[in-house]
Amino acid sequence: MEMELDMKDELGVTVERLAAAAGLLEQAVERLAQRQNDFALDAEASIGRIVATVEGRREAELEEKLAAAEAEIAQLKAAAASEPSEVSHGRKTLPLAMVNLLAKQGVAAETMEAGSVDAALTNLSIEQRIAVKAQLMRSGLLG
């Protein structure tokens, strides 16, 4: 009986920690969205350079990549917004590519702690950080 109570307490603490982490992540996503909106408003003011020449293939490719990256960010934001506030307890397996990416940053998925993720991912771009965190959340490794 006592052991069961201890387990419940421990589980409760874990859930609280995960919920707090999820809250922080939501705030981060909101800040990113706000920053992106601010950037868009700034861009409205002025375009650095326009050349009245039909776009070359290379430029078109870059534009396509940019559009794809923007779509991915929007998708991640939507995914983060639709993430249930209650934390799932069932752990899933991280994709191999994600495990490798974390390993390159010196993070082992098995021993990962929520607080250490931010520090470990500082070398990655914002988009990569969002992708990693979203994946970790989906996998139940990060609240």
Added chain:
Amino acid sequence: MGHSEGLHRRSAGLAGWSELAGRRDGLRGAAGLEMRAMAVEFPVVHGHPNRLPFEGVLTLVDVASDKAPSGAKGHRVVLTRAAAEAALPSLLGMAVDYKAGWDGHDARQKCGIITAAELDGQKLTVAGYLFARDFPEMEAKIQGSGGASNLMGMSYELADAHVADMRAQVWTLTRATFTGAAILLREKAAYRSTSFRVKRPAAAGRRAAVAR
């Protein structure tokens, strides 16, 4: 009369111009169309081997480009007449360049200079000189393609362009600064209605006579 010749004559006739002095004239035609022009007069040098007069239609105002210009993120653009008029002074003294293949800009390959600009209806026309001796291949290409044929066109280069609404399908440029222009194949220009032609040296001689 060509664009540049007309511009230079008008400058000379209206105000007793001085060399290297910029002039801006606004004329109202019989049809009520207002014309804005600006030119820098250079000292006449008879038979200058490195000055080949040119003229061309750089772009159209208040008309959407046929294709999306480079840098406009896939949007076609409209340069407003007001913006073009305000930016006329920034055109004078800017260079014209060309790129191998005649399909774009090479800002480091400056092969001429713009000395006059004019807004005539929807056409923004420019005139100036090419450095013909420095770039013999350029003259050969332009003359070889028929000089005044439909092959060659022009393309502007803008900096600090102000877009009225970036969400609009066609961007409206309400303010900009011209930083240069290029000679290129018309099919590569965002505006298909641009044009470019060199003028025979005889025309330059005639212009000099008029100016004096």
